[in-house]
Amino acid sequence: xxxxxxxxxxxxxxxxxRPSPAQSVPPPPVTLLLWPGDLPAPxxxxxxxxxxxxxxxxxxxxxxxxxxxxxxxGGYWSLAATHEGRDxxxxxxxxxxxxxxxxxxxxxxxxxxxxxxxxxxxxxxVRHHATDYDLDPQRIGILGFSAGGHLAATASTLYxxxxxxxxxxxVDRTPARPDFAVLAYPVITFTEPFMHxxxxxxxxxxxxxxxxxxxxxPEHQVTPQTPPTFLFHTSEDTGVPPQNSIAYxxxxxxxxxxxxLHVYERGPHGVGLAPFDPVVSxxxxxLADWLHLHGLLD
Numbered sequence: 001x002x003x004x005x006x007x008x009x010x011x012x013x014x015x016x017x018r019p020s021p022a023q024s025v026p027p028p029p030v031t032l033l034l035w036p037g038d039l040p041a042p043x044x045x046x047x048x049x050x051x052x053x054x055x056x057x058x059x060x061x062x063x064x065x066x067x068x069x070x071x072x073x074g075g076y077w078s079l080a081a082t083h084e085g086r087d088x089x090x091x092x093x094x095x096x097x098x099x100x101x102x103x104x105x106x107x108x109x110x111x112x113x114x115x116x117x118x119x120x121x122x123x124x125x126v127r128h129h130a131t132d133y134d135l136d137p138q139r140i141g142i143l144g145f146s147a148g149g150h151l152a153a154t155a156s157t158l159y160x161x162x163x164x165x166x167x168x169x170x171v172d173r174t175p176a177r178p179d180f181a182v183l184a185y186p187v188i189t190f191t192e193p194f195m196h197x198x199x200x201x202x203x204x205x206x207x208x209x210x211x212x213x214x215x216x217x218p219e220h221q222v223t224p225q226t227p228p229t230f231l232f233h234t235s236e237d238t239g240v241p242p243q244n245s246i247a248y249x250x251x252x253x254x255x256x257x258x259x260x261l262h263v264y265e266r267g268p269h270g271v272g273l274a275p276f277d278p279v280v281s282x283x284x285x286x287l288a289d290w291l292h293l294h295g296l297l298d
Contacts, residue, residue, distance in 0.1 A: 024059045026093055029086075031055075034102070034121055040165035041105075041114040048109035051118045053125065054101040056089035057133065064096035065136040066296045068182070069122045073146025073270065076106050076115065076202035083272035084145040084184075091273055092143075095288055095297055098133055100126055104151065107202035112216065113162055115203070119155040120162060120176040128174040139296055141180040141227075146240060146270060147199045149186020150218070153248060156181045156229065157221035180294060181229040182287060185237055185269055188244035190217045196240050222251040228258040230290045232283040234267035260290050 034051040042048075057063070070092070072084035079085070081103065089099035104118040123140060130137040144152030156178055164172035187196045190204070190213045204212060214220055229252055233245040242263050252259035267280040274280040291297050 024061045026059045027057045029054055029056050029089075034118055034125070037166075039105075039114075040117045041110065043105075043109040043114075045109050049103075049105070051105050051121075052103045053122055054085070054089070054103065055133075056086075056093055056099040056101065058093040058096050058098060060134075062093070062096040063098065063134060064139075064297050065134065066096070066139040066141070066291070067098040067100060067126050067130075067133065067135045068092055068141045068143050069119065069126060069152075069178075070099050070101045071104065071119060071142065071144035071148030071151045072101070073144070073148045074106065075196070075198045076147045076150075077108075077198070079103060079106065080145065080270065080272070084148065084270075087273060087275075088143070088145075091284060095291065097291075097296075098135060104148075111205060112203050112212070115151050116154055116158065116162060117165065119151050120159060121165075121171070123155065123159075123176045123178055124171050124174040127176075128171045139179055141182065141296070142178040143182035143184070144186060145184045145272065147187050147196070147203075149183040150188065150199060150216075152178075152181055152183055153186055153188060153218035154216060154221075156227050157218045157223070158215070177225070178227050180227050180296065183229060183231045183245065183248070184283075185233050185240055185242075185271075186231070186244055186248070187240050188217065188219055188248045190214075194241045194243040194247075196244075219247040219251045222248070222255050222257065224255050224257065226252060226255060226257050228294060229260075230287055231259065231261045232264075232287070233262075234264045234269075234271070234280065236266050237269045239269035258294075260286075262286055 085101040092099040105114040142152045159177040231245045233242040249261040
């Protein structure tokens with residue numbers, strides 16, 4: 001009898017830990033060349049790295065049909081591809097969002113407009129292939145951290161300023177405007193006194209044209225057509241001061257664009273999801289609330 005009870009206990013335990021047949025697991029990430037052919041704004045160096053798109057899909061039973069292109073930061077020089085890329089993609093997957101982490105072009109091999117071409121191409125690619133990924137083509141957003149936040153903001157405001165590199169390419173004929181944007185401690189202005197000098201230098205060079213500096217300061221380019229935007233920053237950020245997010249929020253508000261801004265009292269620059277800070281890490285919860293508010297997690 002005791003052996004029978006033991007066997008029954010083991011059997012029930014195995015049933016308890018065994019995944020339900022109704023549950024599903026996310027597919028493995030896939031890496032794609034963003035431009036299979038010639039690059040727009042190419043580098044003089046034939047060995048310069050090519051931009052890629054890293055696709056992270058949620059478990060099928062969690063998928064919402066919403067997608068986000070993720071732009072890690074790095075001052076337009078390096079790329080924080082782990083804590084502002086992969087980790088963020090996995091967080092978004094947990095919300096049922098398909099994440100496309102963009103490894104865009106950067107200095108020293110590339111300058112403007114190469115990164116903007118890459119961001120717009122990524123948005124077009126996702127929208128063009130929405131059916132292939134079980135996505136709603138009207139729920140395609142962009143999320144950027146730091147300099148990646150600048151890239152996301154310029155894609156949100158300058159989405160129709162660069163002509164499609166190849167009008168015969170069906171991807172390039174697809175609209176590039178993001179349906180919503182998320183900016184985490186973003187570089188916004190390229191003008192004094194709150195600019196991030198390194199990002200401006202890496203993107204535009206040492207002595208850029210003042211007209212180009214203004215064009216690539218997104219707070220001056222907001223219109224009523226700029227997509228709804230969620231912003232997060234910290235007051236202690238000395239690398240990219242919070243006035244960047246505040247200026248963009250005020251421009252959005254003045255244009256009548258739905259926007260939400262959270263500025264935490266403490267916390268340095270570059271925290272990503274801030275997994276070791278019980279206060280700042282709640283910005284991800286506020287983002288989930290905002291996405292739900294806009295019907296993007298239904």
